[in-house]
Amino acid sequence: MKIGVLKETQDGERRVAITPTIAKQLIAVGFEILAEEGAGENSSFKDSDYTDVNVTIEKRAVIFHEAEILLKINPFDEEDLKLVDEGQILISKLYHKSDPELIKAIAARGATAFSMDAIPRISRAQDMDVLSSQNNLAGYKAVILGAFEMTKIFPLMMTSAGTIAPSRVLIYGVGVAGLQAIATAKRLGAVVEATDIRSETKEQAESLGAKFILVDNAGEESEGGYAKEASADYAQRQKEAVNKSLFQADLVITTANIPGRKAPVLITEEQVLQMKNGAVIIDLAAAQGGNCEVSEINKTVIRNGVKVIGTSIDPKSVSTNASDLYAKNIYNYIRHLTEETKFKWDLEEEITDETLIVKDGTIRKN
Template sequence: MKIGILKETQKSEKRVSISPNITKQLIEKGFEFIVEEDAGVLSSFKNSEYEAAGATIAKRDEVFKECDVLIKINPFDTEDLKLVNKGQILMSQLYHKSNSELIEAIAAKGATAFSMDAMPRITRAQDMDVLSSQNNLAGYKAVIKGAYEMTKIFPLMMTAAGTITPSRVLIYGIGVAGLQAIATAKRLGAVVEATDIRTETKEQAESLGAKFISVDNEGEESEGGYAKEASEDYARRQKEAVNTSLFKADLVITTAMVPGRKAPVLITEDQVNQMKNGAVIIDLAAAQGGNCELSKINETVVQNGVKVIGTTISPESVSTNASDLFAKNMYNFIVHLTENNTFKWELEDEITDGTLIVHEGKIRKN
């Protein structure tokens, strides 16, 4: 089986789906690799490192022509699909629930496609979960970005000139990104509070030193480990419960996303207008519409002295680490799906069933 590693074409993307180290490990298991020229350069992986691992370096069209499996991080785009051949197997994040035209185009090509963002949240799939591995880095970078944008320091500091009180950080959403944001902000000395629709996250937040802002959430359970869309009543009650902390916060980090849907608005323009002058909001959900009503992706909006920064804080900003983790997820996924270097096609397996969106030109998941 020949596996192709494609260079990411999305603007600002610096990651690569498979690192030289994982390439070597898979080659040792009998797979062949063809790597698009300079695919790993922006993650500090040279072409020579892939060649040393046993891979072949080739031009983009040659990778598409020669490989049985094609791997990317971001969805295959229109230009990619022009080069895809019938029977090829595509692996990437496809966001299939909100990207129906792409799924239909892949099916029309007679190809097969696995969506890495559709990995089920089950114990045996944890080491294949790219959302978790990448969001972990995003949570860390959100705090670092916030610290850079703030005009205050995080920790309590006692000096001869007086005492500096610690900054207050509020985090919406206690998933992987939120938990890492809590841990990072606490390590830097901030006072941290957090809230989430899922009450089962309370213990996790408190174990890392954050105060959990409780809101009665009867009927608002999570779905398969992911938060589901909140009711209007819950959203109203959450705003009321969180407002006191929001208006005191120096840094707010929002991470709430619902798979396949627009991100819920958790902070309105009116709330922003009541926040402290100089406060900073880092909205990690900006690519899905934003948790803050004012957020614009990859832009900083200043409203009443409050900076609203809409971003994914994409793990591409730490692309070497992000690529290493994504590659390890892919290694575990490929090993799970194959036996003797061929796909097992165990369609009833929960991992295969959850991620296999198109099979031999037929759409399985909408």
Template sequence: MLIAVPAETQAHEKRVAATPETVGKFIAAGCKVVVERGAGHEARFTDAAYEKAGARLAESFRDTCGDADLILKVRALSGVELNDVSSGTAVASLVSPFTNPLLQDYAKAGLACFAMEMVPRISRAQSMDVLSSQANIAGYKAVLLAMEHYGRFMPMLMTAAGTVQPAKVLILGAGVAGLQAIATARRMGATVEVFDVRAAAKEQVESLGAKFVEVESEQDAEDAGGYAKEMDDDYKRRQSELVAKHVAKSDIIITTALIPGRPAPVLITEEMVKSMKPGSVIVDLAVEMGGNCPLSEMDQVVEKYGVMLVGVGNIPALMATDASQLYARNLYNFIAPMLEAETGKLQINLDDEVIEASLICQGGELLKSQLLGAEVK
């Protein structure tokens, strides 16, 4: 089987879908691998390293992917790239399934597309979970971005000239990104408060040394996949009142709240931003889905009412080497069980719940018609 690894073309995307390490593993499993020249450059993986691992280099996307049986990417195929891919090819990548307008086109082109965002959160699939591996990086880097734009110390300092109080950090959302942000901010000496609609997150938050802020409710705020659900209007009102009190006291806020298939919930209103101290910082990790703060701007750092709003859309790409290593291992762990031992061919078994959940189209048919809802249109 021929596996293709093209260069990413989306703006600000520095990651690559395979590293010399995973290329070597695929070749050891009986596959051939072709890598587009320069594909790993931004992530600091050289063409020579890929060649040493056994890959062949190609000069363009068409030369890389035109004859491939399987394409490994970070971002979904673009409309231009789709023209150079043959019917029957399998593609594994992040697809943005709820917002990507090309899903029908992938199906019509005869592709077998795996959306890595849709790998189920079950024990067997933990090593394939790209959302978690990349969110871990985003949570860590978010704290560093906040420190860059916050003009004061994070830890408490006791000096001859007086005591400097530690920064007060508020983290909204205690998923993978939020938990890593807690751990990082605590290591930097900040005092940390955390809000999450899921009461089950309290134990994890407190184990990291942060204070858990919650709105009492009898509603189940967690779906079957472990993600936060959208709450009713009464909960949202009480949530907004509670969050507003903590926002006004915070020096740094990191927002991570996302609901799959929906725009990011607004957690920090314009009035809340006005209540913050001059020089405070908000890092909005949900900016790609509209933002948890309506004042955030995609891929911009802006100042509003004396508050710095950091709206970097693709934070994992700022740490492209480690992000690529983790993502590439996720892909290898996802693909390896489908490789037939004797022939190295890809066997797509829809009786496997991991494959069934993540395969969005095959044989000219869109298998997840629910993705063509209002969000896509």
């Protein structure tokens, strides 16, 4: 079975779905790999790195024509779908709940589509979970970006000229990205606080050295491993509990995303206007509308001396590591779906059932 690795075309995207190391492993179990010219160049993987492990380098049109499985990271776009043939199998992030038109377009081509962002949050799927692997890097990069944008340093520093107090960092959302952000900020010497609607994350945050700001959630727990959308009552109580820390913070990182829905607003413009002059907000949910009311995707907005940076989850900027982790997720996922390079189509199995969005032109999940 031939697997085609396509070059990402989304603006700013630097990752690749399969790295040479993982291509070699797939070839070893019987797959044939075709990679588009320059597919890995933005992640520091040369075409020769692929050919060295017996990957065939081809033009984009040839990949679409010959491959039975087509791999990407970002959703297939309109131009991609013009080249998709009936019966081909597409694997990428599809965000099917928030983009039903894309799913209809895939179905119209008579194709089959699996969505990597629909991997269920269960223990046996952890090694396939691209959201976790990529968000881990995002949490790290958010702190590094914040450190660059701040006009202060993170650690306590005692000098002959006097003592520099440590910076204060506040993190909204103690998922994978939030936990990595806590760990990174603590390693750099900051005083770190964190909050999350899920009370079960308190112990995790505190184990990494953060002070957890607990808000009685009145049963508003997680749903499928993700935080549920908060009620208006909870949002107000969280705002009141967190305000003191927010107004003292030098750096704020927001990570709250709910798959298939607009990101919840956690910081209003009114709150931004009460923050310290020179404070920085890194909003990792900007692509889904933003956790900060004033954030805009890929823009820096300044309000009353507060710098609000709206960014998508930021693994693109560490594309070599991000590609390697995504490729390992893909390898484990394909091995799970297949036996001796043939698809098992076990629709009673949870991972397959949850991620198979379109089957031979028929939409299974909305």
